Amino acid sequence: MRGIVLQTERSAQEFKHDSYVIGKMDHLQSKHKETYRHCVRVALLGEKLASALNMDPLSKAKLVRGCFIHDVGKIMISNQILDSNKPLSAEEWDLIKQHPRFGADILLETLELEEEVIELVLHHHERWDGKGYPHGLKGEEIPLLARVCSVVDAFDSMLAERPYRRRKTVEEAMCELERNMGTQFDPLIVQRFIPLLNEVSIMYIFR
Structure with a gap:
């Protein structure tokens, strides 16, 4: 377990974008x-x-940056809810479902992040069939980077x-x-992810 933690924490350094985001992610870590x-x-x-989707370098950088900060809004959710040892109540679940909005609002306080990155944070819980949140976007209405995330x-x-x-x-x-x-996911993106099974399995060997 510790091996993968050290690997990912070292790799995370390249995902941090500016001093504002560094501070927020350090807050989340603590x-x-x-x-x-x-x-x-x-x-x-x-x-x-x-890489499997053949993204250009700029889009890839935006995706990685957005994936790293996608849950920054959970700073606003109590640890009691995040660490609940039972299924969440309707009220707790409603609060959890606000974390994409919280995250986007947090990131809008800095001018250093690209619009596509903030859109990823806001829309990473939308569903291909339109039954996701917070806006119920459907299919290609959902920004591509959010669909990948x-x-x-x-x-x-x-x-x-x-x-x-x-x-x-x-x-x-x-x-x-x-x-x-x-239903939940863009079929093309899942089809590109499935062949990565052996490669991604290595990340979880020591968990």
């Missing part, structure tokens, strides 16, 4: 280390998927231990992505 580590892993996965975010989340559900294996998580192509 507040809730597992959310911070999740953000780093999502950024690493995003980098791998960007949603795939790797969900993948890493399925591999996290929760008191109320069993952690999935890498293979099970990939199957779940495939099962939800065309």
Whole structure:
């Protein structure tokens, strides 16, 4: 476990963009280390998927930066909710669903971030079928970088231990992505991610 943590924390340094974002992510790290580590892993996965999607270098950089800070809004959520050992109540779930808005609002306080990065943070929980949040965007209405982030975010989340559900294996998580192509996820993005199974498995060997 410690091996992958050290690897991702070193890699995270290149994802930090400016002093404002550095401060916010340092705050998140001190507040809730597992959310911070999740953000780093999502950024690493995003980098791998960007290559599989043949993204140009600028788009790839924006994706990785956005994936790293996608959950910065959870600074505004209490640790009691983030660490809940039981399924969330309707009220708690409603608050959790505000974290993309919180994150976008936080990032709008700096002029250093590109619009596409902020859009990723705001829309990474939208769904291909329009049943996501916060705006219920559908299909290609969802910004591309947010669609990519949603795939790797969900993948890493399925591999996290929760008191109320069993952690999935890498293979099970990939199957779940495939099962939800065309409903939760952009099918093309999932199709490009699936062949990375062996490559991304290495990230989780020591977890």
